[in-house]
Amino acid sequence: MGELDKFYKTISNLQCMIPKDHPRYESLMIRERLIEGYKMGVTALQGLIAHGRGEMFDYVLGEKSHDFALKAEKVAVALMLLSKRPVISVNGNTAVLVPKEISELSRLLNAPLEVNVFHFSKERVDRIRKYLEKFGAEILANCDAELKGLSHARRIVDRRGIYVADTVLVPLEDGDRCEILKKHGKKVIAIDLNPLSRTAMKADITIVDNIVRAIPNMIKFAKELRDASREELEEIVNDYNNKETLRLALETIRDNLTKIAEGKLREII
Numbered sequence: 001m002g003e004l005d006k007f008y009k010t011i012s013n014l015q016c017m018i019p020k021d022h023p024r025y026e027s028l029m030i031r032e033r034l035i036e037g038y039k040m041g042v043t044a045l046q047g048l049i050a051h052g053r054g055e056m057f058d059y060v061l062g063e064k065s066h067d068f069a070l071k072a073e074k075v076a077v078a079l080m081l082l083s084k085r086p087v088i089s090v091n092g093n094t095a096v097l098v099p100k101e102i103s104e105l106s107r108l109l110n111a112p113l114e115v116n117v118f119h120f121s122k123e124r125v126d127r128i129r130k131y132l133e134k135f136g137a138e139i140l141a142n143c144d145a146e147l148k149g150l151s152h153a154r155r156i157v158d159r160r161g162i163y164v165a166d167t168v169l170v171p172l173e174d175g176d177r178c179e180i181l182k183k184h185g186k187k188v189i190a191i192d193l194n195p196l197s198r199t200a201m202k203a204d205i206t207i208v209d210n211i212v213r214a215i216p217n218m219i220k221f222a223k224e225l226r227d228a229s230r231e232e233l234e235e236i237v238n239d240y241n242n243k244e245t246l247r248l249a250l251e252t253i254r255d256n257l258t259k260i261a262e263g264k265l266r267e268i269i
């Protein structure tokens with residue numbers, strides 16, 4: 001091995017060692033998890049790019065769960081508890097970012113996890129299923145039904161899951177499936193840090209929050225609400241306006257950018 005090759009090898013080993021006192025430690029560790037997910041064949045390479053877009057929105061949102069996000073998370077839980085057949089859709093990013101948490105939420109809400117990916121191969125779906133099975137939730141991954149009206153691979157669903165679901169939680173969704181799910185008469189709950197995405201605009205409930213915070217928050221609300229009456233749950237859901245959530249998210253970004261421009265960055269992050 002030449003001197004230069006040795007140097008590169010040392011550098012690439014060092015890159016894996018993120019010191020705990022690094023100011024962006026949490027954020028960098030999340031990236032490492034996605035990279036590990038990619039190496040395991042769970043996360044798509046494109047998932048790393050999608051995460052970068054999410055990070056950018058998280059940054060300008062101040063990397064915290066705002067009141068509008070907490071409200072949407074609570075309403076989402078109430079709606080899932082009211083639903084007859086709620087399902088949680090899981091893709092490659094979700095599987096590695098919150099495997100334990102999404103499995104706990106699935107059990108609390110009695111909503112199975114369904115592996116549903118944009119970058120499809122049956123082998124990949126099976127890998128994600130196997131990976132999630134370790135965390136103890138019911139996983140649907142039969143890929144034995146089709147959502148009419150959609151040409152890409154997210155149309156391939158499980159007959160027992162999204163196909164017959166009345167409410168679907170779709171974290172980190174790509175645009176057009178949300179529309180089709182709605183055309184099929186389903187309620188859609190999106191988790192998307194980008195309030196401008198088509199999914200965010202079309203969903204019934206949009207959680208503008210990082211999935212790594214959103215799911216733990218939803219677990220807390222599920223524990224709080226699981227013994228609530230139908231009337232209480234309906235009141236929570238009926239009081240909700242998704243346009244208002246998106247407006248508040250955009251205003252928060254605007255105000256944060258104004259503060260950043262005025263040199264008050266440390267007040268935000």
Ligand code: PTJ
Nearest residue numbers: 046047050054091092117118119172174192193194210211
């Ligand atoms: O695993 P697959 O094959 O289903 O592929 C998954 C990706 C994410 C690659 C695919 O669905 C995709 O291309 O998605 P998009 O169209 O890039 O949309 C992903 C959305 O999720 C973007 O609007 C991001 O801002 C948002 N996002 C990314 N990371 C997070 C996030 N939202 C919440 N929490 C995050 N950590």
